[in-house]
Amino acid sequence: MTLxxxxxxxxxxxxxxxxxxxxxxxxxxxFHGKTVVVKYGGNAMTEEALQRSFAHDVVLLKLVGLNPIxxxxxxxxxxxxxKRVGKEGNFIQGMRVTDAETMEVxxxxxxxxxxxxxxxxxNEAGGKAVxxxxxxxxxxxxxxxxxxxxxxxxxxxxxxxxxxxxQIEPAVVKALQDDQFIPVISSIGYGEHGQAYNINADLVxxxxxxxxxxxxxxxxxxxxxxxxxxxxxxxxxxxxxxxxLFKDGTISGGMLPKIAGALDAAxxxxxxxxxxxxxxxxxxxxxxxxxxxxxxxxxxx
Numbered sequence: 001m002t003l004x005x006x007x008x009x010x011x012x013x014x015x016x017x018x019x020x021x022x023x024x025x026x027x028x029x030x031f032h033g034k035t036v037v038v039k040y041g042g043n044a045m046t047e048e049a050l051q052r053s054f055a056h057d058v059v060l061l062k063l064v065g066l067n068p069i070x071x072x073x074x075x076x077x078x079x080x081x082x083k084r085v086g087k088e089g090n091f092i093q094g095m096r097v098t099d100a101e102t103m104e105v106x107x108x109x110x111x112x113x114x115x116x117x118x119x120x121x122x123n124e125a126g127g128k129a130v131x132x133x134x135x136x137x138x139x140x141x142x143x144x145x146x147x148x149x150x151x152x153x154x155x156x157x158x159x160x161x162x163x164x165x166x167q168i169e170p171a172v173v174k175a176l177q178d179d180q181f182i183p184v185i186s187s188i189g190y191g192e193h194g195q196a197y198n199i200n201a202d203l204v205x206x207x208x209x210x211x212x213x214x215x216x217x218x219x220x221x222x223x224x225x226x227x228x229x230x231x232x233x234x235x236x237x238x239x240x241x242x243x244x245l246f247k248d249g250t251i252s253g254g255m256l257p258k259i260a261g262a263l264d265a266a267x268x269x270x271x272x273x274x275x276x277x278x279x280x281x282x283x284x285x286x287x288x289x290x291x292x293x294x295x296x297x298x299x300x301x
Contacts, residue, residue: 024289032065034215035177036288039205040118041073042222044278051121054220057284058182059127066288067177070122070129070184071208073201074114081105093147094256098160098198106198107133110186118184129182134189135196137172140165140204142189142197163189163197165204168211206261210268217265218287219258220278225296226251226259237298239263259298266300273298 038058044050061068078096079089082105090097098106115131122129134140142163146156176183185208187201202219209217226234229250237245242263245251251259262273276283276295286294 020290023291024285027289028064028066031215031288033067035067035069035209035212036061036216036218037069037071037205037209037212037214038284039071039073039202039217039219040278041075041201042220042278044220044283045072045074045114046076047279050278050281052125053281054278054284055118055121055125055127057282058122059125060285061288062127062180062182068182069173069177069208069212069214070118070182071187071201071205072110072114072118072184073187074110077114078106078109081109092157092159093150094258095145095147095159095162095200096198098162100161103161103196103198107188107196111188115184115186122182122184127182128180129184130176131184131186132172132176133186134199135194138169138190139172139185140187140189140199141167141169142191142199144191144197161195161197163191163199165189165199165207166191168207170208170211173208173212200257200261202258202261204261206265206270206273209265209270209273213269214265215271216288217262217270217273218284219262219273219275220283221255221258221275221295222278224277224294225275226255234296237296239267239300242298262298263300266298 040054044054058068058070082089087102111133119129119131132139143166145162145164146158149155149157173183187199187204189197189199191197205217205219224233226237228234242259262275266273274287274295274297276287280294283294286292
């Protein structure tokens with residue numbers, strides 16, 4: 001059974017609707033009570049129709065007994081805010097160079113504007129969402145991240161207030177889950193003396209999935225999944241294949257931290273990791289509750 005992904009659902013024959021519901025049942029039974037971490041970003045975050053689709057999916061997953069957790073980025077929104085203060089965004093190895101002024105903008109955009117928009121959207125769809133940053137309940141503890149200097153082997157680059165996760169303290173997330181809330185987590189960590197750090201949302205999502213023992217980690221992106229050099233979708237990837245794709249440059253730029261976070265999660269107990277096309281309406285339901293995948297699945301072996 002192929003689930004329609006576009007159009008007005010009211011126009012589908014009742015037999016199609018019944019078949020879709022019937023197909024979902026074994027997946028609902030299989031994943032009932034399980035945690036699913038969703039990294040939300042890309043077009044799905046900026047296009048209104050896809051926003052509504054995403055919120056609907058998250059609420060439906062909660063209502064049928066799964067425990068969705070949303071970890072969000074906000075790159076386009078941060079870029080827009082930086083332009084308004086006369087700054088340009090710079091990236092090294094997929095990481096945003098973050099000086100003190102940029103960090104203030106990141107905190108305001110992610111922990112304020114973007115997070116509250118997502119919370120409101122899920123609540124309007126019938127859910128009960130609660131926004132969190134790394135500061136809440138000591139959720140995301142971090143330290144300054146240094147990255148290898150590609151032009152000077154053996155040396156490291158300081159890219160500002162960019163963080164490496166040192167610890168996830170999941171108590172506040174678990175408490176919210178137990179009370180039927182949907183946590184919405186901004187990718188901001190905090191170090192000693194309350195210093196805020198900008199952390200790549202893909203890495204936060206991966207680590208959150210590990211610590212919570214998630215059944216699935218789903219990363220939404222602006223492509224059909226991971227593509228080879230000819231632009232063809234790679235439906236499954238192993239750790240060995242990923243290493244080869246890193247070496248030959250197939251995986252580069254913003255996809256680097258995404259794949260690294262996904263692979264770490266797969267190696268550390270997350271049952272399945274998926275990079276899916278966030279431009280497909282209801283991609284979460286397609287990936288979780290049907291046999292029609294919409295992206296790339298990553299495994300540790």
